[in-house]
Amino acid sequence: MSNKRRLFLKRLGLAGAASALVPTAFAEANKPAPFNIISRNQTTAAQKEIKLALIGAGIMGTEDLNTALRHTNVEVVAVCDLYDGRLESAKEKWGQHLFVTKDHKEILKREDIDAVIIGTPDHWHQQISIDALNAGKHVYCEKPMVHSVKEGHALIDAWKKSGKVFIVGSQGISSLGNEKAKELLAQGVIGDINYAEGFWARHSPEGAWQYAIPRDASANNVDWKRYISNTEDRPFDPLRFFRWRNYLDYGTGMSGDLFVHLFTSLHFITESLGPDKISAMGGLRYWDDGREVPDVLLGMFQYPDSEQHPGFNLSLRCNFVDGTSGSTYLKIVGSKGSMDVKWDEVVVKTNQTAASNDPFLEEQAKMIQGGEEQRKKLLPPPETVYKAERGYKGAHYDHFGNFFKAIRENGTVIEDPIFGFRAAAPALLCNDSYFEDRFLSWDPVNMKVV
Numbered sequence: 001m002s003n004k005r006r007l008f009l010k011r012l013g014l015a016g017a018a019s020a021l022v023p024t025a026f027a028e029a030n031k032p033a034p035f036n037i038i039s040r041n042q043t044t045a046a047q048k049e050i051k052l053a054l055i056g057a058g059i060m061g062t063e064d065l066n067t068a069l070r071h072t073n074v075e076v077v078a079v080c081d082l083y084d085g086r087l088e089s090a091k092e093k094w095g096q097h098l099f100v101t102k103d104h105k106e107i108l109k110r111e112d113i114d115a116v117i118i119g120t121p122d123h124w125h126q127q128i129s130i131d132a133l134n135a136g137k138h139v140y141c142e143k144p145m146v147h148s149v150k151e152g153h154a155l156i157d158a159w160k161k162s163g164k165v166f167i168v169g170s171q172g173i174s175s176l177g178n179e180k181a182k183e184l185l186a187q188g189v190i191g192d193i194n195y196a197e198g199f200w201a202r203h204s205p206e207g208a209w210q211y212a213i214p215r216d217a218s219a220n221n222v223d224w225k226r227y228i229s230n231t232e233d234r235p236f237d238p239l240r241f242f243r244w245r246n247y248l249d250y251g252t253g254m255s256g257d258l259f260v261h262l263f264t265s266l267h268f269i270t271e272s273l274g275p276d277k278i279s280a281m282g283g284l285r286y287w288d289d290g291r292e293v294p295d296v297l298l299g300m301f302q303y304p305d306s307e308q309h310p311g312f313n314l315s316l317r318c319n320f321v322d323g324t325s326g327s328t329y330l331k332i333v334g335s336k337g338s339m340d341v342k343w344d345e346v347v348v349k350t351n352q353t354a355a356s357n358d359p360f361l362e363e364q365a366k367m368i369q370g371g372e373e374q375r376k377k378l379l380p381p382p383e384t385v386y387k388a389e390r391g392y393k394g395a396h397y398d399h400f401g402n403f404f405k406a407i408r409e410n411g412t413v414i415e416d417p418i419f420g421f422r423a424a425a426p427a428l429l430c431n432d433s434y435f436e437d438r439f440l441s442w443d444p445v446n447m448k449v450v
Contacts, residue, residue: 053117139164144423198329243291
């Protein structure tokens, strides 16, 4: 079956199913207006209470829990972290009633916990996730789902056996922007995809992972032995604990932290299973502070022809030395136009909405028309902007909403461990390509290195 025939049939099915997958209040894709509002219907009825525990109470773990607690009938009962200061802070933020511990297995023994949020450094994601699933807990695990590609299948197997809900924390997948882009692509608004690119830029010290180190940090109030127990033995180093993203034993660099978000959005919008060829270049251009990972990274990815989409190429860039303060976006380019996708906005640009000002092309068009000037037509706008409705609570809020809904209704989520691994793997292999200085091949269907 040809690409065009296959995609035509696919779009027929997707267009009909779109109302079940994305917000029903979206404006029509071809509505000739300068911008359209994107929104979703939200239910606020009180439902079964869900009791949470947080494992890893650093910056992202804290943000996750605060967002989760904005939902109705959600309560936190326990917090685990390896630094005393965070446990003390947890009680100040969320109540003195909290059970606090440095051992995540003490959390998992409790029968009053329905689900856990895992906000630890990356090198603990797989083990704690498997432990939690085996203990009968639902899991929200921060991205990337695993620290290395070799860890993926064991976690997927544990999830399948558990019967529990597992969602990966790349929250953009639940955004209005991603959902609208998926709908528009399925409707053929930009034609057949052939190229995509993404960019993530930061410049502030905090944005380059220069996280604050508490003045009292020491081996006396940090469980350093537990922290490094699944990696190389080293003497206590507060930089490796509080600025862990800079070190390969614990973090996954720019691609594991940020590229994975772009892979998640792209795969959701296109229904892709992932690339089959991966390469990367970059360097340590500014933050020469002892870190082991680059602060500028460029990735190139080849997506093969598949049932979901024709083949296309992807380029991703990340820069922590961006003096312009940078920007973050995902652009999807097709045969008829392009989409700039953000979590609360989609900008559609088309290339068939205005006459060319090239004299050669205009003369050629006249010859095709038998020497007569082509009659002018009514044209849709060259750019259509879809914006989130005022009062939109954001992708992070909606992502937890999808998680809690699946728990309460014994349902499923899109970003389960299979989806999460297919987003994490090319990001992690991007690191491998950079450090090994070579192209890598990946089987996106069977999820294995070739």
